[in-house]
Amino acid sequence: RKEVEQDPGPFNVPEGATVAFNCTYSNSASQSFFWYRQDCRKEPKLLMSVYSSGNEDGRFTAQLNRASQYISLLIRDSKLSDSATYLCVVTSYSGAGSYQLTFGKGTKLSVIP
């Protein structure tokens, strides 16, 4: 099982639609979780951290399910500008006082007019 796994998509959705992405992680001791967005040929940019209680930022909602080891990202009222690749990122303890940050391969979203 891959450490951090995402459906690569692409997800093609019409403007105004609601779309949800899931990301599963294999290390049950994982500690911190993030969603980044990456536009084509650009750098990853932090979208939001994911907290145990779930968190919302405008049209974006992130949830964490530790029991099932997945995080989700919900985008409501999709805009054309939401078209990007969404990267799931997980921090895990890797031993000897070190922590490892692992990226998923990303889920590509295309919002269509």
Next chain:
Amino acid sequence: DAMVIQNPRYQVTQFGKPVTLSCSQTLNHNVMYWYQQKSSQAPKLLFHYYDKDFNNEADTPDNFQSRRPNTSFCFLDIRSPGLGDAAMYLCATSRDGQGYGQPQHFGDGTRLSIL
């Protein structure tokens, strides 16, 4: 204003010719990272510095080296680039190590092409 700055944005070098990519930050963060990202793949961590302490990933080729002369600057040196090293190279920073659960801030990246 950009807080993590990478230069150049695009770099073309010849097969086997050493190349250096640079990264600077105005955030005064303790940790600086170098990633390699190829098309449709996740960023792959090459190494990171926690302050002056260098941490190499086990699978990073010896061809890749790094220097951090001060808090603000970090360099990626590729001693003998091969065709397989063509990629986007991303520099990132975080205030503290990953154990503190802090996000990383990325520069715009340098896209390296090998002729």
